[in-house]
Amino acid sequence: MKKYLSVFIILLLFIFSCESGKVEKSSDNKSTQEVEEIINLDEAVVVINNNAYYRNDVMNFIYFSFPGITEDDYNKDNLTRLFIDEFIKFQLLLSDAKKNNVKVSSERLNSIMNKIEKIGEDSFVIDFPISLDEYKKLLRESMIVKEWLNKLIEKNITVSEDEVKIKYEKIDKTKKSIVKYHVLHIVTTNYKDALNARRALLRGKSFKEVALKYSVGPEKDQGGDLGYIVLEDMPDIFQKIKRLRIKRISPVYKSDYGYHIFQVLDKKKEVEVGYEVLKPKLYQEIFAEKVEKFINDYVEVLKKNAKITINVDNLNLISDNSSIKNN
Template identity: 30%
Template sequence: MRCIEVKRILYTGIIAILTLSMTGCSGKIIATVKGIDITNEQFEKTLQIVSSTRNYMDSEYVEDMEKSLGKKYKKNLENTVLSFMIDNELLYQEAKDKKLIPSSEVINSKYEELEKIINSNPTYKKEIDKVGLNKEYLLKQISKDLAIEKNKNNFEEKINISEKDILDYYEKNKSKFKINEVEASHILISTLDKNKKQVKEDEKKKLKEKTENLLHKINNGESFEELANKYSDDKSAGKNGGKLGYFSKNEKNAEFTNEAFKLQKGQISKVVETSYGYHIIKVTDKKEILKNLNDSKDDIKKLILNEKYINHIEELNKNADIKR
């Protein structure tokens, strides 16, 4: 069976839209799925998108993928991405057969939502622009993604998961419900204007320099808490010395948590940029907790459905005419 952790990264959030197999490109054919070609150009662009996006999502997915793929990560990643593209083509063809194609209104609405997400982070937008994703391409891929999503929902609606199924899964997989948390403080120098829009690049440069000067002061012995109270644009946390309390990876901006979870207790980060501005992060504690059964029920249902869906994808692969 293909790696479940990799499925998670490639079917999660913005990745699901941006890494769909790309039709209409020329180039050497590297796979054919029930008569539909996947070219080397499509494949290379998909790899680019995965690389560009990895820093703007929960890095735990990427870490899981790297661990599961082992030492030959790059080559195995290439094989996994190609398998993903094949899977998506199979699922899209299945959705078309079931007439689960979304309306133009739904597609356009999703495009507007995606555009806002991309534009909210100028650094990320630059990375995506390098790949060459235009509106026509994105609309086509959103249409495919929504059709696949409808097909997945249709599949899951037919599956009944009992309380016993949930209890058995929890007892056999308790390690999956252990959550790492950090206790951290931060200093935020905002790069947003009064309308919540990013300031111009020359102003951002000055704000970054301001943040770097604050970090220099901290590294030279000045109090993190006093500087947070005086300078942080997060006034709520700033008045308490920048304290954010305990949080897990999925509770805050992924760029922020990616850095926070790398730090050891007592460590202070470099300057970290997010869509909110520039941060200095101080980790004051780290712990692991086990979610109880009741709090884990929704997660367990999703995990069971995900595993059954992946088994379904495997069956599609076994029964399809695929050349690679």
Template identity: 30%
Template sequence: MFKVIVLCFFLIIGCGQQEANVTDDSKKAPAEEKSQVTQKKQPVLKINNNAYYVEDIINYAYYTLSEMNEENKNNPEVKKEIIENFIDHKLLLKKAENSGITVDDTKVKRVLDNFKSAFGKENLSTYTNKPVLDIRRLSNVIKEQLIIQKFLAEKLKNIKLEEKDLKNYYDEFVKRYKGVTLYHIYHLVADNAESAGKARQLMRQRHAFSDVAKKFSVGPLKEEGGDMGYVDISNYPAPFQQVKEMRIGSVSSVIKSDYGYHIFKLVDIKRNIRPDFKEIKSKLYSELFIKRQDELLDNLTKELRSNAKITISDNVSFVLSPKPPERSDN
């Protein structure tokens, strides 16, 4: 299912994870649906003492989900997730502000200037799904997002990964990892059938494969006698797949392909090979760190929700049309 990623603080602000500036002033509702017109006068969501209207959710969706495809925009499950992410965002913003997190206006301006420089005013207007770019609103969006990112970055400093953590994660990795099979093969490839036939005949006469390959092969390993070492052939072209049917020590017949004329010798097979801990240590660190990030964010939002009074109106209805609604500040 489509996943709305609004709280992805691991991404750079310029990736389009934005959120609209909203207030509790009276608002001017869109007219896409009758229910939306009704909901303009009543809040559809309350978080503690703050009320939010259907326009807030729509504007939030447009500023944060600028690249969402049209099919998903009005998917009921996606809409539900938009509301949930909206709630999490508001809770995180409030927590960050209460923690004393601030962002200098010069930094906001710098990010905004980068936006303009990267996209140009016209393209940025399209990027934010707004027919006319609202710089003030976009500045507020950027500022709120930077505040949350700064707050969460501080939280990330609490994540400490020790060697034992990585080794435990490696043990889990090995249990679920499907080992690969490695084949030690020699490979000769000729550019015509005649050369390949002569090479195969010499092999039948017990000439060493490597000596024959050095003479007839046009492949990159010609000087090595065609020795490829141990390789995982699962992603190699079709001719290599025939090695799986060979016996150790055997030499294949000439195999024709779009790449030329091939001859293989199978020297050895190693089955169920798993990567060494040191070999994938950096990969394990990245995976485990991201996992801990997700857990931290999940636990934080759960805690914030448990201490908040959240009320969502029944049957909240909104349409994400190509043109987002404009808020009135009167």
């Protein structure tokens, strides 16, 4: 489960100020898009180049793009505008992708949807207050956006050997160390299986036996044994491992990938100052930084060339709290 770079991570979440329900122009001098407040346009939340989007459009996008959202999150300052901004970025990129004739095959889309539909009602996906038809529509659109971003990145982003070497030379030698954890891992697609797996482990069943029965991860055939791993190279949920005592069975943790159980068998610190050892990690860091800057700059150009109007009041996130599940 290597930590692949997700193109959505690079769509940064900007927070804009709101006062008395009105949208103000961004004070960021780098922003070139002037946002106008909608005075009278029915109940549209956002209008982009004469295309109107309503509360249902934005809410479905939120459910799809932020599966871990909770009631507490909805009460955070400026979150409404944050979601709208991400929605605008998504629609601009989607429109741009379609203009460039980017498509995804129905076979590929249906293959993913079939897997989702088979997961069951306890799935972290099916928990969304969104229909499968709407989920499929958003999935198709997100795949189109990802495909377009990948093409742009492939065409515009390169990392040279010299750039990696320069970054290496700037690292304090005392910090050129890597902590490795020997980790056993079980991941399930639903909470019930995860609970049953943990109960079995606490009753003394071997991790290998339980992983073979319940886990859906690629390390299942190895009894859930990931060997020694660097947490920074793994998905964010693996950061929970830092809090675990050696040999302790973890609680059940939820992520976008499913439900996780960890057991740490050993922890060791290896001082690895060699360039060849750190080269892959440094390359990944430089690449990620370049991608982030490129995508943000690209979106700013799209915003500059678009006419965007917003009515924040028409979204009213708080009134929809009843449909959001605490996880």
